[in-house]
Every structure is written in structure tokens, then in C-alpha cells.
Amino acid sequence: MPSGPPAAAGRAARRGWAQALGTVLAGLVAMGAVAALGLWAAGAADLPDNAFPRVVVATVVTAVGGALEMSGDAGDLAATDAGLIVMPLSVTLTGALVIGRGFVRPLRHRAVGGAGELAGWAGRIAVLWLLALLGTAFAARQTFEVSLGEGLLEDLGDLFGVSPTVGFTADVPLTVLFGLLWLAGVLVLALLVSHRTPLPGPLLRLRTSAGPAAYAMVALLLACVVIGVVVALVAAGTRGSPADTFAVLLLGLPNLAWPALTIGLGATWNGRVEGPFGLPMPRVLDEVLRTPDVSTVNVGTLAERDGRMWWLLVAAAVLVLAAGFLMASRAPARRPAWLHAVHLAVALALTVLVIGLVARISAHYGLSVLGIGDLGGGLSGQVFLRPRLWGAVGLALLWGLVAGFLGALPARWAGGRPGRVRS
Structure with missing residues (x-):
């Protein structure tokens, strides 16, 4: 029969993973909801080929610092060129607030914060966040057909069968790198601004000085x-x-x-x-x-x-x-x-x-x-x-x-x- 302390430690570990999963999911859902509502208000719900969900995912990717690669294909008789660098900071701020609060909330119930416990809690969130980054990065890809408008360009397109397209894909390595850096910044900042979270000695002195x-x-x-x-x-x-x-x-x-x-x-x-x-x-x-x-x-x-x-x-x-x-x-x-x-x-x-x-x-x-x-x-x-x-x-x-x-x-x-x- 297992002894009391190991069994209690196992239950605490499982509960810790469940809480970390809840924090990560809450952050993703909040960011996705804000992005979806904003894109819907901007008219993106009418995008062709059921592209709206993937555009929402791409918005979340860019909100945490991820990179999108733009691509175009117009055949041998045409050329396209596109690029986009922008962070939707309303979505970024929403995710930071939700994940930051979810990170410090369980720690406030501790009388004393140990370095190992703090590192373990942050590590669980980081592992699950890494998996979430990989999933969103691979899902953030879509191709759109570009209208040639009216006039001569449209006539040339019809004559030569030109149907230019432009699309985007997430740069997975850069998305993972900057997404993890973003998470690290959110967690550190959450510890600095939260006075009621117990911390080990060195971090407590840092918060007293910089908090x-x-x-x-x-x-x-x-x-x-x-x-x-x-x-x-x-x-x-x-x-x-x-x-x-x-x-x-x-x-x-x-x-x-x-x-x-x-x-x-x-x-x-x-x-x-x-x-x-x-x-x-x-x-x-x-x-x-x-x-x-x-x-x-x-x-x-x-x-x-x-x-x-x-x-x-x-x-x-x-x-x-x-x-x-x-x-x-x-x-x-x-x-x-x-x-x-x-x-x-x-x-x-x-x-x-x-x-x-x-x-x-x-x-x-x-x-x-x-x-x-x-x-x-x-x-x-x-x-x-x-x-x-x-x-x-x-x-x-x-x-x-x-x-x-x-x-x-x-x-x-x-x-x-x-x-x-x-x-």
C-alpha cells in the first residue's frame, strides 16, 4: 500500500497539471474569442473557402510574437509580392492578463513559496504552452484567390488563365521561440506586480526592488x-x-x-x-x-x-x-x-x-x-x-x-x- 506522503505528492502533481492546463486553455480561448469578434467586426467572416477559423488562429499566433510567411502564386505570366508584420495588441493584452492571473492565483494560497514549487508550476505551464504553440502554428495556414479587378488586368487574366493567389503560413520555429519568450515575460511580470504571491528570498528581494x-x-x-x-x-x-x-x-x-x-x-x-x-x-x-x-x-x-x-x-x-x-x-x-x-x-x-x-x-x-x-x-x-x-x-x-x-x-x-x- 502506498504511503501517505507519496500519494499526496502524486495527487498534487496531477492537480498541478490540471490547473496548468486550465490556465493555458483559458488564455487561448480568451485570445481566440477576442480575435474572432474583432475579425468578425472587420468583415473577415465573409472570407472564402471557410478561411475564417484559420485567420483567427493566425491572429493568435501573431499576438504572441509568432511570425507569418506570406506567399503568392500567379503562374508564369504574373507575379505577386506580399508581407505583413503586425501584432494585434488587444489580443496580446487579453492573453497576458488571463495567463498572468492564472499563473499567480494558485500561488497566493501558499504561506511560503519555495523555488522548486515555483519552478515546477511555471514549467508545467511552459510545457503545455509549447504544445499549444505548435498546434496553432501548424494550423495557421491558408491560401486566397486574388481578384484582378476590372479592366485590362481582368481581360489579361481571362485570356491567359491567370488566377493569382496569396497565402500565409506560420514560421513554426520562430513562433515557438517568440511565443515562449512572450510567456516568460508574462510570468515574470505577473510575479513582479503581485504583492500577495509568496516568493523565495532572491525573487522576493527582486520584487521589493523592481516590483x-x-x-x-x-x-x-x-x-x-x-x-x-x-x-x-x-x-x-x-x-x-x-x-x-x-x-x-x-x-x-x-x-x-x-x-x-x-x-x-x-x-x-x-x-x-x-x-x-x-x-x-x-x-x-x-x-x-x-x-x-x-x-x-x-x-x-x-x-x-x-x-x-x-x-x-x-x-x-x-x-x-x-x-x-x-x-x-x-x-x-x-x-x-x-x-x-x-x-x-x-x-x-x-x-x-x-x-x-x-x-x-x-x-x-x-x-x-x-x-x-x-x-x-x-x-x-x-x-x-x-x-x-x-x-x-x-x-x-x-x-x-x-x-x-x-x-x-x-x-x-x-x-x-x-x-x-x-x-
């Missing part, structure tokens, strides 16, 4: 999203097009809200929209980007077309100062104000760096038949938006130093000293 800044940055990013939701709903109610608005909300709201934060801090982005194709974006941004040359996107160029864009500067200042106060109010007692400034500067610079890496957009498509409809024009289109990254990071360092120092002062007055306010 308040991480918490403040998460709150800052979520506040930007909440403000974006309010603005989008007001715009939908006053200007119409609710389907387009909900497509943006469910697929890419952080793709607009987080770059807007960096622009409010003084950062500059470069981009261009060319041809009949585009991405859902505010009218003022579309106007700035639709120029013959590469456009400069900052507070000044946006305000030239809409003076209300100057409010981005005010909103960024208020949000960053609030983040500085929040960080100081959660920090250990007797931490000097200059150290608060350094911590917030580093945290804000890293946050802006991540925004610049994940919020950039690049998409292009081109088609030609017998050289007509050149890949560089005609039926071609391109959209790209990318930051001047290191300038944005430098500005974030300066903002963080000022906001961290100023935020520590009211935290002392409000709670007597930093560290007195706790969630």
Missing part, C-alpha cells in the same frame, strides 16, 4: 487602453461606423493608444500609407501618413490637422506623474526621492522600448500581369509605421527622472512616507 516600478508601468499601459476605449466609444457614437470601431477595439487598440503615449512624451514616428489599402486608424493619422514621401508623425504634425492633438502632451504628463506617485506609494520606506526617479526612468525607458518594438506596423502587397500593374504601383499598396526608437527611449528617461522625483513628494505627504500605501 513597484513594474506595477506602475502596467497601470500606465492599462490606463492608456481605458482612455482609448472611452475615446473610441465616443467617436463611434458621434461619427458612426460602430463595426469598424469595435474591430479596432478588439484587435488593435493598444497599437494606437501606446504609440499615442510615446508621441505625447515627444517621440517621433515615421510612416506611410500608399495605395488602396490601409489599416483602421484615426482620420488625422491617416491624413498625416498619406503623403508622397515618408511622413513624420509627432504632436506637431498631428496638431497641424487637429489642434486637439496637443492634449496628448497633457495626457502623457498626467499619466506619467500618476505612475510616479503610484510607484513611490508602493515602494519600501525610506527610499530617497532620487532613487525613485532612477527607478521610474529605467522602467519608463524599457516600457517605451517595448512599445516601439511591438507596436510597429509593416504591410505591403503587389500584383502584376505581363508587367502591367507593377509591383511598385497599380494594384500595390503599403502601410508602415515605426518609431525613431532611441530618441523615444531617451525622452522616456528624462520624463521618468522628473516624474519619479515629483511623484515621490506627494507620496510622502499622502502616506507619511513612501511604502505606506499598499494594495
Whole structure:
């Protein structure tokens, strides 16, 4: 008869795998639901060949950093070219929140967190997440037939039997690599911002030092999203097009809200929209980007077309100062104000760096038949938006130093000293 402790350990292990499976499945289901609703609002449910489910899976793949390879086939008499780099950050954020909460929730019931238990729990989630990544990566593939439109190209296509197609497949190795890195970032961040999760000594010291800044940055990013939701709903109610608005909300709201934060801090982005194709974006941004040359996107160029864009500067200042106060109010007692400034500067610079890496957009498509409809024009289109990254990071360092120092002062007055306010 098995002894008590081994039997109890076996039951705990099985329960741990079941909880890990529940966490991974909850994350995938939540991401899939948000992606499906967003794509449905965007009209993707009408895609031919029952492609909608595979497009949903591909959206989930890109949301965790996975890579899609675009391909085209137009026969010997035609040529196609396509590429797409974009993360649907609404889907990304949903998955991060669900998996992060599922990761820390079972740990909160422990009086003391051991390193082995923590590693085992994270390892179970990682193994199941790896299997999920492989499954979604192999399922994310589809081919579409491309219409030649009307006129000469259509006549040439009918004459020579040209039926161009474009498709996508997931790059499995890159999807697995970046998907695991994404999971690692989510789990580490969840531990840093969760005060009620017991940790072993070294991790506890790390959370005590870096946790308040991480918490403040998460709150800052979520506040930007909440403000974006309010603005989008007001715009939908006053200007119409609710389907387009909900497509943006469910697929890419952080793709607009987080770059807007960096622009409010003084950062500059470069981009261009060319041809009949585009991405859902505010009218003022579309106007700035639709120029013959590469456009400069900052507070000044946006305000030239809409003076209300100057409010981005005010909103960024208020949000960053609030983040500085929040960080100081959660920090250990007797931490000097200059150290608060350094911590917030580093945290804000890293946050802006991540925004610049994940919020950039690049998409292009081109088609030609017998050289007509050149890949560089005609039926071609391109959209790209990318930051001047290191300038944005430098500005974030300066903002963080000022906001961290100023935020520590009211935290002392409000709670007597930093560290007195706790969630």
C-alpha cells in the first residue's frame, strides 16, 4: 500500500497539471474569442473557402510574437509580392492578463513559496504552452484567390488563365521561440506586480526592488487602453461606423493608444500609407501618413490637422506623474526621492522600448500581369509605421527622472512616507 506522503505528492502533481492546463486553455480561448469578434467586426467572416477559423488562429499566433510567411502564386505570366508584420495588441493584452492571473492565483494560497514549487508550476505551464504553440502554428495556414479587378488586368487574366493567389503560413520555429519568450515575460511580470504571491528570498528581494516600478508601468499601459476605449466609444457614437470601431477595439487598440503615449512624451514616428489599402486608424493619422514621401508623425504634425492633438502632451504628463506617485506609494520606506526617479526612468525607458518594438506596423502587397500593374504601383499598396526608437527611449528617461522625483513628494505627504500605501 502506498504511503501517505507519496500519494499526496502524486495527487498534487496531477492537480498541478490540471490547473496548468486550465490556465493555458483559458488564455487561448480568451485570445481566440477576442480575435474572432474583432475579425468578425472587420468583415473577415465573409472570407472564402471557410478561411475564417484559420485567420483567427493566425491572429493568435501573431499576438504572441509568432511570425507569418506570406506567399503568392500567379503562374508564369504574373507575379505577386506580399508581407505583413503586425501584432494585434488587444489580443496580446487579453492573453497576458488571463495567463498572468492564472499563473499567480494558485500561488497566493501558499504561506511560503519555495523555488522548486515555483519552478515546477511555471514549467508545467511552459510545457503545455509549447504544445499549444505548435498546434496553432501548424494550423495557421491558408491560401486566397486574388481578384484582378476590372479592366485590362481582368481581360489579361481571362485570356491567359491567370488566377493569382496569396497565402500565409506560420514560421513554426520562430513562433515557438517568440511565443515562449512572450510567456516568460508574462510570468515574470505577473510575479513582479503581485504583492500577495509568496516568493523565495532572491525573487522576493527582486520584487521589493523592481516590483513597484513594474506595477506602475502596467497601470500606465492599462490606463492608456481605458482612455482609448472611452475615446473610441465616443467617436463611434458621434461619427458612426460602430463595426469598424469595435474591430479596432478588439484587435488593435493598444497599437494606437501606446504609440499615442510615446508621441505625447515627444517621440517621433515615421510612416506611410500608399495605395488602396490601409489599416483602421484615426482620420488625422491617416491624413498625416498619406503623403508622397515618408511622413513624420509627432504632436506637431498631428496638431497641424487637429489642434486637439496637443492634449496628448497633457495626457502623457498626467499619466506619467500618476505612475510616479503610484510607484513611490508602493515602494519600501525610506527610499530617497532620487532613487525613485532612477527607478521610474529605467522602467519608463524599457516600457517605451517595448512599445516601439511591438507596436510597429509593416504591410505591403503587389500584383502584376505581363508587367502591367507593377509591383511598385497599380494594384500595390503599403502601410508602415515605426518609431525613431532611441530618441523615444531617451525622452522616456528624462520624463521618468522628473516624474519619479515629483511623484515621490506627494507620496510622502499622502502616506507619511513612501511604502505606506499598499494594495
